[in-house]
Amino acid sequence: MRSTFSQSCLPIAAGLLFAFSSCSDAGPRFGAPGGRPGAAPGYEEGTRLRVGDPAPAFSIETADGTIFSTDDWKGKVVLVNLFATWCGPCRAEMPHLQKGLWEPFEGHEDFAVIALAREETNRQAAAFAKSMNLTFAVAGDPDRSIYDAFAEGYIPRNYLIGKDGTIVYASVGYTHEEFEELIARVAEELETE
Numbered sequence: 001m002r003s004t005f006s007q008s009c010l011p012i013a014a015g016l017l018f019a020f021s022s023c024s025d026a027g028p029r030f031g032a033p034g035g036r037p038g039a040a041p042g043y044e045e046g047t048r049l050r051v052g053d054p055a056p057a058f059s060i061e062t063a064d065g066t067i068f069s070t071d072d073w074k075g076k077v078v079l080v081n082l083f084a085t086w087c088g089p090c091r092a093e094m095p096h097l098q099k100g101l102w103e104p105f106e107g108h109e110d111f112a113v114i115a116l117a118r119e120e121t122n123r124q125a126a127a128f129a130k131s132m133n134l135t136f137a138v139a140g141d142p143d144r145s146i147y148d149a150f151a152e153g154y155i156p157r158n159y160l161i162g163k164d165g166t167i168v169y170a171s172v173g174y175t176h177e178e179f180e181e182l183i184a185r186v187a188e189e190l191e192t193e
Contacts, residue, residue: 046153051170055080055161056149060116062139063126068114075163077189079182081115082147082157085128090156093174094132101183102136108190110163116141118155158182162189 049055055078059069070078081097083090097113105111113136117125121140129138141147151157151172160169160182169185171178 046172047151047170048148049150049159049167049170051167053167054165055159055167056146058146058149060114060139060141060146061122062114062137063122063129064137066137068112068137068139070161073112073161074165076110076112077163077186078111078161079113079186080150080159080161081113082118082141082150082159083115083155084118085120085124087155089174091132093156093179094134096174096179098132098134098136100179101186102134104183105186105190106136111186111190113137114139116146118147119144160185160189163192 055070057070059067059071062068079101081093083094085091094115097115102113115125115129115134115136115138117128117138117140119142120128121142123140125138125140128134150159154172156172156174158169158171159167162168168189169182171182
């Protein structure tokens with residue numbers, strides 16, 4: 001009886017480990033305590049930019065061939081998601097980005113999402129987006145140039161850029177609670193003038 005119980009709990013424990021972790025270059029890790037308002041716990045480790053910092057400007061060709069430029073989104077709210085197609089927590093987060101964040105806000109003219117696949121090509125990013133049924137902008141960041149402007153390590157990461165061009169929310173890893181906070185921050189930012 002005991003071994004059956006242990007065997008049945010093992011997949012649940014593994015699933016919880018997967019769902020509440022993030023990926024680094026060396027593999028998964030758990031979030032460490034954070035400390036800045038607007039920042040999810042653990043986001044500061046491996047972070048170059050903090051809440052309140054100006055967001056870096058960048059321009060990139062997306063997987064569908066269009067150009068996404070932060071200059072075109074000045075005065076708007078932009079979510080920059082940093083991920084990799086091989087990262088388990090990134091893969092777990094993507095359906096929530098699509099259904100829980102993009103679809104409810106996609107009709108808002110002042111909102112954009114760009115997901116950047118760290119160390120991957122547009123071809124890889126496009127195949128991933130298709131397999132996950134993603135309709136927001138996705139691009140490869142093969143040389144990590146954009147990723148490196150935001151962070152040194154760990155994915156997935158979300159940086160919400162407010163209308164004033166500063167980072168108003170940042171997170172690393174994926175948890176349901178952090179994601180709900182991100183949705184609330186997007187709604188709040190879109191309501192401000």
